[in-house]
Amino acid sequence: EDQVTQSPEALRLQEGESSSLNCSYTVSGLRGLFWYRQDPGKGPEFLFTLYSAGEEKEKERLKATLTKKESFLHITAPKPEDSATYLCAVQPFTGGGNKLTFGTGTQLKVEL
Amino acid sequence: DTGVSQDPRHKITKRGQNVTFRCDPISEHNRLYWYRQTLGQGPEFLTYFQNEAQLEKSRLLSDRFSAERPKGSFSTLEIQRTEQGDSAMYLCASSLTDYQETQYFGPGTRLLVL
Numbered sequence: 001e002d003q004v005t006q007s008p009e010a011l012r013l014q015e016g017e018s019s020s021l022n023c024s025y026t027v028s029g030l031r032g033l034f035w036y037r038q039d040p041g042k043g044p045e046f047l048f049t050l051y052s053a054g055e056e057k058e059k060e061r062l063k064a065t066l067t068k069k070e071s072f073l074h075i076t077a078p079k080p081e082d083s084a085t086y087l088c089a090v091q092p093f094t095g096g097g098n099k100l101t102f103g104t105g106t107q108l109k110v111e112l
Numbered sequence: 113d114t115g116v117s118q119d120p121r122h123k124i125t126k127r128g129q130n131v132t133f134r135c136d137p138i139s140e141h142n143r144l145y146w147y148r149q150t151l152g153q154g155p156e157f158l159t160y161f162q163n164e165a166q167l168e169k170s171r172l173l174s175d176r177f178s179a180e181r182p183k184g185s186f187s188t189l190e191i192q193r194t195e196q197g198d199s200a201m202y203l204c205a206s207s208l209t210d211y212q213e214t215q216y217f218g219p220g221t222r223l224l225v226l
Binding site: 099 | 116120143145147152153154155156157160168170175203205207213214215216217218220222
């Protein structure tokens with residue numbers, strides 16, 4: 001069964017203090033690894049998809065990387081508006097559906 | 113492109129009542145997914161449609177749950193005889209069948225069963 005573990009569960013940073021979020025996964029053949037951002041009371045907002053080990057993608061202060069067993073979301077010089085829950089999900093190669101299996105997320109709080 | 117929309121955004125019901133939620137996907141997307149999310153957890157897959165065909169259902173989807181997608185457009189998720197354990201956020205996502213297969217989520221319907 002596909003599994004996703006995210007750490008830490010919660011992270012508090014000062015504005016400008018860079019850090020990384022971890023997503024460890026086990027999947028029977030990875031089709032894609034997805035990062036989403038979720039604000040309280042809202043649906044997940046798509047950030048990145050990574051397909052193969054060594055791949056990197058960037059968007060503003062965020063950079064996602066992928067290895068064969070884990071992915072990292074690096075946050076450089078965060079701002080208070082980056083405060084949210086960051087969700088990681090895997091999509092396997094299967095004969096049928098393309099459901100996502102999510103981790104429980106990392107709740108990020110960026111303070112002034 | 114107005115994104116995925118869901119209605120209602122909030123629903124409060126009494127135990128034993130039936131509820132129905134609606135999801136309108138992004139217009140050209142042929143795949144539609146339902147997920148359920150409880151507090152402090154990530155979304156959990158419930159079911160998915162390709163056009164009007166329901167192709168996969170999770171074991172989480174008991175026989176009190178039914179989903180439809182008539183004509184491959186909007187979808188409805190009905191919960192019969194609601195229980196307090198059904199209280200959750202119900203999320204809909206849609207995707208276009210292509211290499212990237214990115215799922216875009218709606219705002220969700222928050223259900224509270226009293």
